[in-house]
Amino acid sequence: MKKLLEDYMIECVICIIAIILIIFNPHKVAMGLTYAVNMYVNLFLIIVSVAFLSGFISEAVPPNTIGRIIGKDSGWKGILIGAIFGTFMVGPTYVFYPLFRNLIDKGAGINVIATTIGAWAIKVQWIPFAIVLLGWKFTLIFNLLIFLFAIASGFVVAFFSEKDY
Amino acid sequence: MQNLVTGIIMLTLTAGLYVIYLRNNRAKLKKAIQKGSKNLIQNSIRIFAIFVIIGILQNFLSKEAVSNFLIKFSGIKGIFTGTVTGAIMMGPVATGYPIGKYLLENGGTVALASSFLASWVMIGIISIPLELKNFGKRFTITRNLFAFISVIIIALIMEVLL
Numbered sequence: 408m409k410k411l412l413e414d415y416m417i418e419c420v421i422c423i424i425a426i427i428l429i430i431f432n433p434h435k436v437a438m439g440l441t442y443a444v445n446m447y448v449n450l451f452l453i454i455v456s457v458a459f460l461s462g463f464i465s466e467a468v469p470p471n472t473i474g475r476i477i478g479k480d481s482g483w484k485g486i487l488i489g490a491i492f493g494t495f496m497v498g499p500t501y502v503f504y505p506l507f508r509n510l511i512d513k514g515a516g517i518n519v520i521a522t523t524i525g526a527w528a529i530k531v532q533w534i535p536f537a538i539v540l541l542g543w544k545f546t547l548i549f550n551l552l553i554f555l556f557a558i559a560s561g562f563v564v565a566f567f568s569e570k571d572y
Numbered sequence: 573m574q575n576l577v578t579g580i581i582m583l584t585l586t587a588g589l590y591v592i593y594l595r596n597n598r599a600k601l602k603k604a605i606q607k608g609s610k611n612l613i614q615n616s617i618r619i620f621a622i623f624v625i626i627g628i629l630q631n632f633l634s635k636e637a638v639s640n641f642l643i644k645f646s647g648i649k650g651i652f653t654g655t656v657t658g659a660i661m662m663g664p665v666a667t668g669y670p671i672g673k674y675l676l677e678n679g680g681t682v683a684l685a686s687s688f689l690a691s692w693v694m695i696g697i698i699s700i701p702l703e704l705k706n707f708g709k710r711f712t713i714t715r716n717l718f719a720f721i722s723v724i725i726i727a728l729i730m731e732v733l734l
Contacts, residue, residue, distance in 0.1 A: 417701045425624060449575050459611070461607070466600050466603045501696070505614075528693035549730065
């Protein structure tokens with residue numbers, strides 16, 4: 408019980424905040440909860456896939472397979488795979504965090520994972536929409552800079568945190 | 573819709589991997605499914621909690637209120653305010669763009685709009701606890717600190733180029 412509380416401390420705090428806010432403005436909180444349920448249903452298939460894909464990777468994939476493709480020493484190939492994956496995938500990044508952790512445990516490079524998370528900020532599917540709203544010059548320079556940041560982020564984060572794993 | 577298509581593709585892929593590689597290995601199959609179910613429950617609680625905060629935040633801070641607050645700032649102050657606001661606000665990329673458009677159209681600087689948008693897509697204060705739990709302190713701190721600095725640099729470059 409104590410461990411459960413410790414594990415889900417943040418979630419408990421959120422729950423308490425929500426309850427307090429209900430007293431002040433039940434309508435807005437209800438709308439917020441509806442949003443949360445909608446989002447969860449919307450992403451349900453992805454959430455299920457991530458959970459079971461993690462299960463598969465930790466039980467059935469030999470470590471060196473992952474390491475060869477996106478390991479620390481996979482060089483630019485790994486970085487590029489991470490960047491492209493991050494750019495095209497849909498859904499919030501944090502839904503994929505447990506899967507990424509799993510991949511790191513199986514030999515994926517920290518630089519590759521950090522680059523993937525960084526590149527998540529670019530959403531190719533939404534670029535046409537952004538061009539309509541913000542103009543092509545703004546949109547293209549903006550996304551190009553984010554792409555460069557994502558690659559740089561891989562190197563910086565790996566440099567400082569590699570010894571943790 | 574996009575989520576549904578991606579979800580179906582991912583689920584088919586996952587099911588395919590289970591069938592192809594674990595069909596003949598009962599013990600491993602059972603273990604993988606057990607682990608998967610455990611992951612599903614754990615991830616669901618954490619992710620749902622984040623959705624709740626985003627939902628509540630969206631309803632308490634309307635887009636109009638945020639835009640009207642941001643538009644008052646320019647220069648370095650604008651970049652800083654844009655970055656912090658973008659980091660607190662969270663949501664799909666697509667909902668951030670209209671705010672950026674509003675800022676640009678109503679006299680906000682390019683630096684303000686780009687710092688807000690860049691921080692919106694790159695930094696999420698709300699998901700930091702999840703990042704900490706999965707990747708540890710050093711990873712989370714370096715990644716977010718570097719993102720924060722990058723947002724400011726991106727805003728400055730955008731201001732110069734546009």
